[in-house]
Amino acid sequence: xxxxxxxxxxxxxxxxxxxxxxxxxxxxxxxxxxxxxxxxxxxxxxxxxxxxxxxxxxxxxxxxxxxxxxxxxxxxxxxxxxxxxxxxxxxxxxxxxxxxxxxxxxxxxxxxxxxxxxxxxxxxxxxxxxxxxxxxxxxxxxxxxxxxxxxxxxxxxxxxxxxxxxxxxxxxxxxxxxxxxxxxxxxxx
Amino acid sequence: xxxxxxxxxxxxxxxxxxxxxxxxxxxxxxxxxxxxxxxxxxxxxxxxxxxxxxxxxxxxxxxxxxxxxxxxxxxxxxxxxxxxxxxxxxxxxxxxxxxxxxxxxxxxxxxxxxxxxxxxxxxxxxxxxxxxxxxxxxxxxxxxxxxxxxxxxxxxxxxxxxxxxxxxxxxxxxxxxxxxxxxxxxxxx
DNA sequence: ACAAGTATATATCAGTGTGATATATAGCTT
DNA sequence: AAGCTATATATCACACTGATATATACTTGT
Numbered sequence: 001x002x003x004x005x006x007x008x009x010x011x012x013x014x015x016x017x018x019x020x021x022x023x024x025x026x027x028x029x030x031x032x033x034x035x036x037x038x039x040x041x042x043x044x045x046x047x048x049x050x051x052x053x054x055x056x057x058x059x060x061x062x063x064x065x066x067x068x069x070x071x072x073x074x075x076x077x078x079x080x081x082x083x084x085x086x087x088x089x090x091x092x093x094x095x096x097x098x099x100x101x102x103x104x105x106x107x108x109x110x111x112x113x114x115x116x117x118x119x120x121x122x123x124x125x126x127x128x129x130x131x132x133x134x135x136x137x138x139x140x141x142x143x144x145x146x147x148x149x150x151x152x153x154x155x156x157x158x159x160x161x162x163x164x165x166x167x168x169x170x171x172x173x174x175x176x177x178x179x180x181x182x183x184x185x186x187x188x189x
Numbered sequence: 190x191x192x193x194x195x196x197x198x199x200x201x202x203x204x205x206x207x208x209x210x211x212x213x214x215x216x217x218x219x220x221x222x223x224x225x226x227x228x229x230x231x232x233x234x235x236x237x238x239x240x241x242x243x244x245x246x247x248x249x250x251x252x253x254x255x256x257x258x259x260x261x262x263x264x265x266x267x268x269x270x271x272x273x274x275x276x277x278x279x280x281x282x283x284x285x286x287x288x289x290x291x292x293x294x295x296x297x298x299x300x301x302x303x304x305x306x307x308x309x310x311x312x313x314x315x316x317x318x319x320x321x322x323x324x325x326x327x328x329x330x331x332x333x334x335x336x337x338x339x340x341x342x343x344x345x346x347x348x349x350x351x352x353x354x355x356x357x358x359x360x361x362x363x364x365x366x367x368x369x370x371x372x373x374x375x376x377x378x
Numbered sequence: 379a380c381a382a383g384t385a386t387a388t389a390t391c392a393g394t395g396t397g398a399t400a401t402a403t404a405g406c407t408t
Numbered sequence: 409a410a411g412c413t414a415t416a417t418a419t420c421a422c423a424c425t426g427a428t429a430t431a432t433a434c435t436t437g438t
Contacts, residue, residue, distance in 0.1 A: 002422035003396050006288055013295040023387050036290035043424060045389060070387070087299045090307035091289035093314070095396075099195055100280035101225035101349045106202040108342035110276045118279035125282070152374075153297035159367050160290045163360075170359035171352075178348050185341075191393035191425050212416050232395060234418060259416070284425075 004092070007047045008056075010037060012075055012083040015057060019074040022048055035133070035164050048073060056082055104178075116182050123175035130168040137161050193281075196236045197245075199226060201264055201272040204246060208263040211237055224322070224353050237262060245271055293367075305371050312364035319357040326350050 014020060014028050022044045029039045048071075051057045056079035062070040075083065100122065107115045140158045144151040203209060203217050211233045218228040237260075240246045245268035251259040264272065289311065296304045329347045333340040 001396085001398055001420080003424090005423060006286070006291070007424080010291055013291065016295070016298065021387070022389095023385095027386095033291070033294060034285075036285050036287040036294075038284045038286060038425090040425060040427095041388075042390075042426070083295070084299055087292055087295055088303040088307075090310050091292055094286070094288065095227045096223075096225050097195070097227060097283070097395090098225040098352075099283065101352060102195070102199055102202065102222070103276055103280055104345055104348050104352075105222060105225075106205070106272070106276055107345045109205065110273055114277040118277075121279050155370065156293055156296050159293050162366065163287075163290060163293075163363050166359040166363040167356070170355040174352050174355045177351065181344065190391080190427055192395090194394060196395075210416070211418095212414095227396090229396060229398095230417075231397070231419075286424090 003095075005047065007039060007043050008051060009083065009086045010039060011044065011047060011051070012056065012079055012086075015073055015075045016080065016083055019060075019072050021062075021070045021072055023070075033160075036160055051079070055079075112182050112186055116179065116186070119175055119179050119182075123172060123179065126168050126171050126175065130165060130172065133161050133164040133168065137165065192284075194236065196228060196232050197240060198272065198275045199228060200233065200236060200240070201245065201268055201275075204262055204264045205269065205272055208249075208261050210251075210259045210261055212259075222349075225349055240268070244268075301371050301375055305368065305375070308364055308368050308371075312361060312368065315357050315360045315364065319354060319361065322350050322353040322357065326354065 010029070010033075011025055014025050017028075018024075020028065022041065025044055026039060026041060029037060048057070052059055052073070055076055057073045058076055060072050060074070062072050103118075104115065137158065140154055140161065144154050144158070147154070199218070199222075200214055203214050206217075207213075209217065211230065214233055215228060215230060218226060237246070241248055241262070244265060246262045247265050249261050249263070251261050292307075293304070326347065329343055329350065333343050333347070336343070
């Protein structure tokens with residue numbers, strides 16, 4: 001029933017790097033894996049409770065500091081096993097939901113300028129993301145060179161960024177093809 | 190609150206091509222836009238009810254035939270306006286959730302063979318999809334040639350298929366890069 | 379000094395989307 | 409007659425989203 005809860009694994013992965021609170025987890029997601037994964041409080045807190053009940057993670061309440069109490073969670077031995085098992089399993093093919101392709105599909109029902117407008121916008125947006133990813137790539141490559149063999153684990157981070165780059169290039173190329181075609185159609189009219 | 194209901198627009202788009210029942214809509218989605226959009230009964234039926242209440246679509250009960258009664262829905266004038274408006278609006282950038290990139294990101298914690306296994310599987314899977322899309326592309330291009338100017342509206346269908354092709358090529362190239370790197374690493378070890 | 383803004387920290391809720399299951403009829407095959 | 413597939417609608421538990429509520433503490437400008 002319903003799809004499998006993937007938030008659990010995302011959280012296990014984050015906690016396995018560093019024991020954290022719900023707030024820390026959210027921050028990590030926003031800063032480090034935001035380009036391909038997203039979590040929100042509305043899911044993080046209930047899932048933390050659930051996983052604690054299942055014995056996958058354990059809580060230590062941090063009362064040091066003057067800030068509000070902090071629930072710091074760590075992965076248990078059992079949780080580590082679950083994470084390893086998930087990592088080894090081939091990923092499920094996700095349910096596709098590309099809103100922009102839905103609009104393209106039905107766009108024979110509106111004037112060409114309408115779709116051309118937002119296609120150009122999308123292309124610019126993708127260009128921006130591409131530059132951003134290329135910046136992150138250079139950053140990681142720099143760190144890897146500095147660290148030598150000790151920095152080899154960074155390859156997997158690099159791999160996720162490389163995907164973003166391949167993906168954005170493809171999308172930009174596609175935009176160019178479609179925009180060019182629609183523009184030549186407009187000229188004729 | 191929550192994200193916007195996009196099922197409404199998908200259904201409006203389908204009904205605007207041809208008045209249909211919930212069952213027909215599901216069939217259309219599975220057959221024609223499955224590669225970039227997915228709908229299920231659990232959402233189609235309640236949304237149909239809601240849109241009927243809002244005056245976007247109207248129902249005619251089809252009692253002809255021996256089959257169970259069929260509720261056939263058509264888009265009203267108001268519904269057409271809503272659809273046009275949506276089509277003209279730039280699409281929202283979706284929340285990314287790539288499970289496979291999550292696995293890649295955390296894969297420094299497992300043996301290289303584990304990830305190599307499913308990466309090779311994924312590459313094969315993408316190759317299969319690429320061939321499928323290329324088949325559909327040839328089919329559409331054929332129809333467009335046969336129909337001449339009357340087949341121009343098919344360009345938008347072609348565009349969605351072209352996106353699939355660009356996307357799959359990029360993913361395959363990315364797989365090659367990552368697989369090659371990990372294999373050369375394995376040899377050294 | 380104090381108001382305003384930002385960061386830390388947790389919790390909850392309405393709503394969207396998923397996948398399975400329930401129900402019932404009709405036609406086709408063997 | 410039994411078993412399978414297609415037609416047709418409905419419902420439910422659960423996953424995920426985005427906004428909002430609550431409360432404390434640090435920072436920054438005037």
